[in-house]
Amino acid sequence: MIFGKQASTTSELVSVSLKTLLDLARPAAGLDLKHSTIRAGQSGGYVSRFKGRGMEFEEARGYQPGDDIRSIDWRVTARTGETHTKVFREERERPVFISVDNRPAMHFATRGVFKSVLAAKLAGLLAWAAQHHGDRIGGQIFTGSVCRELKPQNGKHAVLRFLNAISNQDDDNLLEQATITLEHVLARLMHHARPGSLVYIISDFRGINDQVEAYLAKLSRHCEVVLIFVYDPLESHLPEKGRYRFTDDKRDVVIDTGDRQRLLKYQQHFTRRLNQAEQIAKKMGLAFIQCSTIDDPIQRLR
Template structure:
């Protein structure tokens, strides 16, 4: 086995072990309480018992038998969960322990194992400036490990980001209601209309991934910055407090713009950083959403 393949296998196993532990201890129950399934489906009829709601009485069966019977319903639990993962060139960046793409793989592992534990199906769409991979939703451990492996080993053809195209593709391929996680650093523009449509048709959650060096420049003298997606290069004197301030102000404005856009469309956001424990970010999201649903 090649050294690269061994490293990939080791990383997949690490995510597998970590995800199982976190799902067992933290996320499994949280997932089920937040994503409750698509509705209720008929199960059976049984004789009326004191305390049953009158509106559940099955009048046809009651008329035939001469005894009151009620309809019993159960939650239609099974549903599909889709990951839309941005694998553009900027995702390969990481100044902390992990790149943004590695964080995306871990997030998908945690959420996918939570999904299959609750008998849900999981699918994947990888995109750059075009959709490059589609994996239909399925169940089972092997399927989840395949999704993690695909994200970790994926070598994209494109370098840019086109969120609008990925959302259009989702709309063509997935006609039923599903839970959709859009995972990206959102270094893109002109996708507001598609985002609004997707939020209307699906339970859409945005996971925004950023790296500390994208948000704040250190004092490191002359630094050549390169936009991984466009190839544009600029020379910045990071020893200049004014230059650092301009960079930090622009980065903050971009983050606030994304946050305001998602809030305006009532799309939940999970803000994740490569230098922070994203398990806590997921747990915080699940608990906040569960509290909101019980109000």
């Protein structure tokens, strides 16, 4: 049994509180939402290489010589009997869409904080940074059985809505049969992230496959995509031979690492997953960030 301050400290390692996410507002102020890709020094500021106007409809006016015929407003033209064209203005606020993995496998760590806690903190920092830049904040949070989207909105209330959704995840979802796959998540993401959005996907990318790659390719045609790969150090380096105890404050499991072949297979699964995610990012020119459970998320985003 854990008492007092130790219990509070342990709780912060395995779950994230709303207060913790709110406290990230100050350190997030110094973050820049421009990201270099693996392939080149491309940046993703407010001038995008992706398709999509980045423009918002303002009014319809009479057609003038030189106007793009693709902008003709056929409804107004039909109603008035005179040719009208649509006038657009630049959007000053870019939609920032943050997808956060909270599946059961994310509730694990051997050092530092749970991967789920790290993902929540990364998402919180990005949401606050977007708000500081005047962008609209929305997102997607998915467990093993539930996937929820929040439409991008303006202002501090949008950040609070998003952070509330992250911190109020139901632990019962971890015990339900996993039905949400990475393919399913990305298929939904394509419908909710509008063209011109800056999209972050924070995950350990379990279940990455060719279909996931195809969805990312489609998404990256119209959005700027940043992949943030979270992992535990044990996944990348085999532990020393011995017996190790794992706990989630409710259940204890003891694992004997004497079976080196089994551990090697586990590590190979991780390496294959990391390499596949990294290669996809390189091929598509996406920004790719690795962050382990012992890393400072602020420093990694910088």
